[in-house]
Amino acid sequence: MKGQEQSIAVVGAGSWGTALSIVLANNGYHVDLYARDEEQKRVINEKKINKRYLSGVELPDNIVAHTSYKDVLEGKKFIILVVPSHAMRETARNIKPFVTENTIVTHATKGIELNTYKRMSEVIHEEIPALFPERILVLSGPSHAEEVSRKMPTTVVISGKETSIAEEVQDIFINNDFRVYTNSDVVGTEVAGSLKNIIALGAGLSDGLEFGDNAKAALITRGLTEISRLGIEMGANPLTFLGLAGVGDLVVTCTSQHSRNWRAGYMLGKGKNLEMVLEEMGMVVEGVKTTKAAYHLSQQLNVKMPITNELFKVLFENKNPKSAVNDLMGRVKTHETEWVFNDYR
């Protein structure tokens, strides 16, 4: 056990915020967890479960839920933000009064802000300009809450501009079940973690349509190509897309039935409409909004993203998924690695 003396703030008591709280609590930290409603706070504190978001998992006693930001954040060096991307700006505003020059903010959100197309670290920095960019980090990688909370072996990456700060965050999370790497490519880590959700929606859709394993492998591989193209254009290190936040998360999200994005795609493939699917999920499906953001970004930056393009039409323009597949397969012939040689537009 380590860190007996320290308390850590986690904002967002959904499945991922709760799972990360369990990791920290198992590492010996006291965790103050921000929950949005009194009932959720009561259930977490009294019954030691988070029934709605992480059922079947017992919470350690050193996780305490609160509904007041002050109780969660005051005096904390480490703040972990785990809210859906659409709530990040509001959350950053709410935490701002408690941020000091000593604070390190790490987010674990996988999404891009809808109307601004900003990455989450950009949103946080915009709302809290006094916080230096090297004190804003991102945790990402192949890590379903359902498995992490049950101590199943998992690897993730903490990305931050300054290695010594990333290592401080690495130290609070790492243990023998949860192996944490560092890297310094915040742009690549955020882009990879967000855009894989688009491809996972596509993989679920493909499975729902019973298109088979070849189709899914194609989606994963060509999906990685278009994610990398956009990421490189946004300033990412290409190698990040071959790492945990890239290939790692893409594979797990496209192949695991834990994935909300895969499940949402699957239901779409089975003929349900988007509204019904989102209502049935009851948890955040980041890939839907990210498809919109990436579609517009790809147009703005003149980057070819054929899978994202077709998924955008299926989700928002009522295009029949089978026609989308036909259109993808029937495009003009091309070289596989054309984009690697700087001709990736």
Ligand SMILES: NC(=O)C1=CN([C@@H]2O[C@H](COP(=O)(O)OP(=O)(O)OC[C@H]3O[C@@H](n4cnc5c(N)ncnc54)[C@H](O)[C@@H]3O)[C@@H](O)[C@H]2O)C=CC1
């Ligand atoms: N569930 C998972 O296995 C993983 C999720 N993520 C990412 O973590 C982020 C959060 O996802 P989940 O925890 O799974 O979502 P969830 O749907 O399980 O829970 C979302 C939580 O955020 C809270 N919330 C919503 N708006 C809020 C606001 N304005 N202020 C404070 N709290 C607010 C909700 O009350 C709820 O507790 C997403 O970006 C997701 O992509 C990343 C890795 C794994």
Ligand SMILES: O=C(CO)COP(=O)(O)O
């Ligand atoms: O990012 C995740 C696993 O790494 C979780 O993906 P979903 O949001 O699709 O469940």
